[in-house]
Amino acid sequence: MENTEKKKVILSGIQPSGAFTLGNYVGAIKNWAKLQDDYSCLYMIADMHAITVRQDPAKLRRNTLEAYAAIVACGVDPENSVAFIQSHVPTHGMLNWLLACNTQFGELSRMTQFKDKSAKHADDVNAGLFTYPVLMAADILAYNADLVPVGVDQKQHLELTRDIAQRFNQRYGELFTLPDGYIPPQGAKIMSLSDPTKKMSKSDENQNSCVYILDDKDTIIRKFKRAVTDSDSCVKYAEGKDGINNLITIYSVVTGKSVEDVEREFDGKGYGDFKLAVGEAVADHLAPVREKFNDLMKNKDYLVSCYKRGDETAFKISSRIVSKAYHKAGFVDR
Numbered sequence: 480m481e482n483t484e485k486k487k488v489i490l491s492g493i494q495p496s497g498a499f500t501l502g503n504y505v506g507a508i509k510n511w512a513k514l515q516d517d518y519s520c521l522y523m524i525a526d527m528h529a530i531t532v533r534q535d536p537a538k539l540r541r542n543t544l545e546a547y548a549a550i551v552a553c554g555v556d557p558e559n560s561v562a563f564i565q566s567h568v569p570t571h572g573m574l575n576w577l578l579a580c581n582t583q584f585g586e587l588s589r590m591t592q593f594k595d596k597s598a599k600h601a602d603d604v605n606a607g608l609f610t611y612p613v614l615m616a617a618d619i620l621a622y623n624a625d626l627v628p629v630g631v632d633q634k635q636h637l638e639l640t641r642d643i644a645q646r647f648n649q650r651y652g653e654l655f656t657l658p659d660g661y662i663p664p665q666g667a668k669i670m671s672l673s674d675p676t677k678k679m680s681k682s683d684e685n686q687n688s689c690v691y692i693l694d695d696k697d698t699i700i701r702k703f704k705r706a707v708t709d710s711d712s713c714v715k716y717a718e719g720k721d722g723i724n725n726l727i728t729i730y731s732v733v734t735g736k737s738v739e740d741v742e743r744e745f746d747g748k749g750y751g752d753f754k755l756a757v758g759e760a761v762a763d764h765l766a767p768v769r770e771k772f773n774d775l776m777k778n779k780d781y782l783v784s785c786y787k788r789g790d791e792t793a794f795k796i797s798s799r800i801v802s803k804a805y806h807k808a809g810f811v812d813r
């Protein structure tokens with residue numbers, strides 16, 4: 480019998496603020512491919528979010544296309560999901576303004592990511608950085624997404640999205656779905672290789688702190704060899720061993736082995752052997768992604784046709800909801 484139950488809608492985005500890291504892959508993109516069968520998925524390259532931090536325009540354009548190719552190389556199927564570029568879909572900006580007028584200054588002032596990012600980019604504390612969570616709310620509510628995969632750092636923003644949606648519904652009448660966070664079954668936070676107390680971030684200036692998903696095998700192995708660990712020599716997951724814990728997590732994710740199995744496998748072996756094994760496993764795991772990415776970048780027309788289709792579908796879905804929101808708020812219908 481055909482399953483007529485409506486699939487839940489998932490929306491997720493990634494900023495083209497640099498080449499994707501192993502952290503982006505494990506924490507986000509790797510799961511995107513898996514979700515496609517069970518959910519109605521919308522995946523967006525969030526270029527509008529990326530410019531809350533200063534970007535070089537030519538680089539941003541290149542990174543955006545590469546980001547799109549990278550998510551496809553990691554298994555996002557543009558035929559099966561709506562994969563689009565945020566700035567190509569004007570409804571996000573349209574809804575953003577309406578929601579901004581229904582969000583309090585005090586609410587935005589409490590966002591810890593704003594505090595962190597404004598401290599990090601003290602020379603450019605722009606209004607976009609401050610209102611970023613409103614645009615994120617617009618991204619989600621424009622599609623009435625049921626679920627949003629979020630890391631711990633985005634939980635506060637999702638709460639705010641729910642508050643804004645609820646306020647709008649109360650003020651103007653029911654329209655928006657209150658989205659829930661989605662914790663992927665196989666999500667892990669990957670830490671920097673040079674400072675394992677910090678998360679691995681694509682905008683980190685230290686190239687050795689990150690493994691990029693498009694790094695070649697030798698580079699990956701070299702980076703893991705240099706990974707900061709501790710003075711112990713036993714491959715065991717334990718408090719205070721941030722570096723080794725991170726490497727165990729990585730090895731476990733790419734091989735599918737449990738932490739206990741990894742510990743058993745390296746019982747009696749030193750960090751040197753373990754680091755080499757992690758490097759090799761990661762490089763082997765990412766090799767097909769790199770190959771597919773290179774093929775896709777040779778066929779830009781195909782990529783353009785994919786994102787154009789995604790942009791159009793995203794616009795169609797979100798236009799219906801945003802038009803209703805405009806009407807409810809009192810704007811005269813076009």
Ligand code: AQP
Binds near residue numbers: 506507629669
């Ligand atoms: N180290 C990480 N471990 C696990 N998941 C991670 N993500 C990012 N870093 C890790 C997940 O990747 C997705 C995309 O994030 P984003 O591009 O929107 O912004 P971000 O979280 O700020 O990612 P970066 O790499 O740290 O970018 P920059 O340096 O530009 O700020 C999210 O789902 C995130 O959880």
